[in-house]
Amino acid sequence: MPFAMGPRLRAHPIGHWLSQVGAGVLSRRPPAALNARAKLLSTTAAVLYTENLTAHHNQDMEDPRYASSQMELNPLAAVSLINIHNATPSTKTFTFRVDAILSISKQADARREFKFRPGQWVELSSAALTNTKTRFSISSPPKQDPAYPQTQFSITVKDAFKNPIVKYLHDAKRFVGDGTQFHAQVGGAFFYRNLESCQSAAASSDPADASKVLMIAGGVGIAPLMSMLEYIVGQHVAGVLAGQHPSSSKKLNVTLLYSVLDEREFLFLDRLKELASTFSVEAGNPLVLDIQCFVTRYAIREGRVGCRHSSETVEQPPPTPADSSAVKFFYGSYITPRLLSDYFLNSGVNVDNTTVYMCGPETLERAVYAILEKLEYPMDRLYFERWWK
Template identity: 25%
Template sequence: MIMDTQTIGIVKSLVPALQEHGSEITTRFYAKMFEAHPELLNIFNHSNQRDGLQQQALATSVYAAAANIDDLSAILPAVKHIANKHCSLGVKPEHYPIVGKYLTLAIQDVLGDAVTLERLSAWKKAYALISDAFIQLEQQIYQEEELRRGGWSGFRPFIVRSRQRVAEDIVALELEAADGQPIIEDYLAGQYVTVKIEQDGFEHLRQYSLCEAPGSQHTYRIAVKFEDTSRDMHQAGIVSSYIHEYVRNGDTLLVSVPAGVFTLDTTLTNPVALIAGGIGITPLMSMLRTVVEQHPDREVRLAYAVRDHHFHAFADDLKQLSEKAPTVSNTIFYENGTEEDVEQRRCAYIGRITAAWLEQHIPGNAEVYVCGPRPFMQAMISTLLRQGHPMEHIHYEVFGPALSFSVD
């Protein structure tokens, strides 16, 4: 679909209003859509809905797409990220007209008389163009994944072969395809899979990073942090709490193909810096194992910040990997650590990762990968930028809607 210059101009004239009222529009949109289509509710993470992150991310994507309607390639990285998320959740072409209908109604409700018939017509054309771009990219991803060796479409049954507690609030699950057939073994370090469970008559979908290096023909390993649902009316954490409380060896989980664009570039030889906070260690474990197993001469600097030794995930694995590869530097920070922790070498520092430590230990030519809670990532990335690290060398993964995340 090609839009004429006049229509493009009309769409762009809506951008200031979409930016100013974006959160109000998207909040209204979700309320309207979920009321009419409650079956779509559990595609979306309840905690992100509760915290407003889903609404903020959609608002950002709406006005970004409108602002770049004459050249959507300008926002291609964001489009690819969203398309990967959509494919992992099983979003289909038939979902787009539903979203378009209620998003348009929400824009009309909030902006009122500012949405003239001319603007409304232009917006509908713009949405058709944007949705077509997503549908085409997502169909391409679906087809490529299904045709890959070991690939599949939708959700495939996996058996839990082992269950290991790797921190007080984190369990790691080793999953094997129930049919015994090969799986996609050449996924990219840093990718995730979506797990689907059925509870109380509803389907719930959540994404979990793969924490092993690619290469296994039969098993995946994920790590799941427990989120308490008992005091949350939105049922945030319903999947993680279900896995912690009920899933045991021999149980079956439905799993999607690996997806995601936060991945290790294995074609480079410059140093790798892995900076993790809490559960953010999971995709970085896959990257670390990949470097150690496949590129043992490449220098790695790992900085991992956790609350204390009870929440130090993969402690033994990290120690073994750093001992196995002399090019790996493994530095642990305990926010609530003790002198005994330092003496026993459970951690190197008490407190948080500081700007001084980053400046001293992260090489200026490093490819930096950051993952963890949002405030942690904002602090780390902002500090690295101030210290002169180019943004194109800083890569990060947001657990939740990425477009609701910003860095000064």
């Protein structure tokens, strides 16, 4: 059977050899000249694969990640595309309206309304697209009041691989109201946990007593974390509107480390600037947001986490934006081991009071996991979404 490769791997000397092996032209033993490169094949293939995969295109339902997704408890709904937003040159946000509930599980604890938790995915399918099923992280937040069902949701998708639903949505001729019907079902064990189990931080003057959330995003992996972030902000606003005094509110510090290859690929940047300014340390709110954005294409290879190696000369980064937002920009920088070590060791963070959420390429996940292990972080407080699986 021919080896399935993307264009970049196909152009690589190892990829050329593999294509000939798959066609039966060469033996399966690599030429001596490729032996050294062949040793790196699995790593190279994994990196190239994660660069092209942006949706939950998981056909292996035996993946233990889904064991607790409780997808079978959620109803199947009919949904329609109602809005398309061009977020970046390669990424769009699609908003769907929930039209009707089609089927409900017979299990006693089955849900009868279309609802989701911040960070979960939705599986979309359509008879018009050969019944292909694809899972996408929901980038919009759920309603704060669980008494009200969701009437719509949004997904943010990069046009990066040949999946029928992705290609359909990204078609330049696509328009709202073209009559295509989709089916949607929510699932996923990756979602925001309310920090009820954390040490109480009400009315405490010690910054270390505040509950803390660390979010780490790579590329389009910001989508489920944005759902969480908006939900957290909504919780705070709901408390204020309910007349809860800031001094009696539970303190929560949220740090977002968001890395992209190119600054043109930043998603939700205007909203992140708005949130960072509104919930800065100086604002005096019980909720504090620290948002740090990294553009890696100007960086050299040393000290990086979860990014590609590069020994080439890199171009000079542009000047840091001179706006008044509280977002911190780092051009030519990666999310480094030192950055994560400083967060836990030098900033007064109580690891027992900190929860980490992560979504990004496989290389990012593995690197961060290794660093947290070295820091003896309680791994039961680490949640990650493997959208690259």
